[in-house]
Amino acid sequence: MSRLPDFEAWAVFAMVADSLSFARAAEELSLSKATVSKAVARLEARLGARLFHRTSRRLALTEAGRAAREDAAALLAAGEAAEARALDANGTPRGRVRLAAPMSFGIAHVAPVLPDFLAAHRQVSVDLHLSDAVVDLVGGGFDLGLRIAALPDSSLRVRRLCGVGRSLVATPAYLARHGRPQHPEDLKAHACLGYAYLPTPDRWLFSNAAGESVTLVPDGPLRANNADALAPALRAGLGLAVQPDFTIWEDLKSGRLERVMPDWQPPPIALNLVMPPGLPRPARVSALIAFLERAFSTAPWAQAETAPQAPLPSPAEAQALT
Structure with a gap:
């Protein structure tokens, strides 16, 4: 009979590949760094290929490692799931849950x-x-993911x-200096702060209750790949931005x-809570x-129903928005 795969080495490699750190993987696994390093070396010897590029400052996956x-x-996920199912026989939740969420x-x-x-x-x-x-x-072996989007099938x-909810917002000082736009076309004369992880970061879409839609190309001094990175410029009055309510509800309440x-x-x-298929x-x-259902269905910024007046974005636009 062929020898069994080195499951321990594969699991250790998965942890190191996820964190790109032998030390962090060792801490997560409650093992010594030497044990983690030996397990990866054992797997590399078995596969006949290096899995990591190692320098004194950096660890990176090789092509074989990727x-x-x-x-x-x-x-690793299958092993954890099998163990969890056995442990779940007594009905007590136990084990690790891997949860992905926007930054x-x-x-x-x-x-x-x-x-x-x-x-x-x-x-x-x-x-x-x-x-x-x-x-x-x-x-990635995740049990759950939180995604803020209009999700496609x-x-x-x-x-x-x-x-x-999402709103176009600005400070009172910015609006006093530059005027208050009334129509999306008016934004062509304004500084617009953009979010780079939108599927279409170079286009903003607005709709009204009458069913009219307007798409425009925003222009401004800053675009960032994280919503929090826009907040200082927005609060400093450098422009307008489209922001989700969970990032701005306190600023709106205070009048900032x-x-x-x-x-x-x-x-x-x-x-949305997103889960891999299968039961x-x-x-x-x-x-x-x-727990997450209870926590977020009653959050102060949460809407019981998504606003009906604007159409859903196309599948190309329906990725996580923040």
Whole structure:
């Protein structure tokens, strides 16, 4: 019989490939750095290929490492799922949940509520991965993802948590200096601060209750790939920006920002929980789903229904927006 795969080495490689750090992987696995390094070396010897480029300052995947990363993540996820199913036999949530979320939303809203979840579920841990890029849940071995978008059809399972309003906003000082636009065409004469991770960052779409739509090319002094990076320029009065309510609701409440062109709205979006296909879900995942539903369906910025007056974006535009 052929010898079994070195599952431990594959799992260790998956952790190192995810963090690009032997030290962080060792800490996560409660192993010594030497043990982690030996496991990767053992796998490299078995495969006959180097998986990492190593320097004194940097660790990077080789071509062979990039090719093996997805398979390693899938093996690790399958092993964790099998163990979790066995542990779930007694009905107590336990084990690790891998959760992906957008950067700004994750820092401002997900991280602050997780302590309550972890206090209620002492045998569950959460691996929170923050990125404004759209994460491959299946390939990355994630149990859940939070996406703020109008999502197109896919093989993933989606549960809508709440609507998320988006508004064109500016400071009172900016509007006093430059005037208050009434129509999207007026924005051609204004400084527009842009978000680079939109599928169409060079075009803004607005619609009104009468069904009219206007697309324009925004122009301004700053575009960033993170919503929080726009906030200082926006609050300094350097321009207008389209922002989701969860980033600006306190500024609107205090009067630091004002909504502009309320009769014209960007396409509606929602906060969605996205899950890989397949059942059953481990108890630990179901527990986190229920917790996030409760936490975000009643958030002060949440909308019970996404605003109906604007049409949904096309599939090309329906990626995560923040």
